[in-house]
Amino acid sequence: MTDQEYELLDELYFVQHFDALHQALQWEEKQLREQLISLHKKGWVKCLKSPDEELFDETAYADIRNWYFLATKQG
Numbered sequence: 001m002t003d004q005e006y007e008l009l010d011e012l013y014f015v016q017h018f019d020a021l022h023q024a025l026q027w028e029e030k031q032l033r034e035q036l037i038s039l040h041k042k043g044w045v046k047c048l049k050s051p052d053e054e055l056f057d058e059t060a061y062a063d064i065r066n067w068y069f070l071a072t073k074q075g
Contacts, residue, residue, distance in 0.1 A: 004035055005035065005038075005039060005044075007025065008021070008025065008032075008035050008036070009039070009044065009045070009071045011024055011025065012045060012069055012070055012071035013071060014070070015051045015068050015069070015070045016068065016069055016070070017067075017068050017069075018032070018036075018064060018068075018069070019065070021036075021069065029065075033061075036064060036069060037061055037064070043072060043074050044071065044072055045069050045070065045071055045072060046069065046070045046071075046072055047064075047067050047068075047069060048067060048068040048069065048070065049066075049067065049068075050068065055067060
């Protein structure tokens with residue numbers, strides 16, 4: 001696990017919106033996008049349409065700024 005992955009997962013003990021993560025981590029948007037997609041593909045992060053509705057359609061990565069995220073048990 002990289003330092004960036006650890007730092008991001010540390011923010012995801014509770015459901016967090018993309019904007020909240022962006023503000024908390026102060027990373028460039030592109031960097032945050034790439035890390036979230038990578039962790040989602042590894043199964044370490046759940047992507048949610050709303051705080052309680054999981055998103056399973058990976059083709060919607062273009063809309064990532066509208067999503068919520070939560071670390072999984074694997075993450």
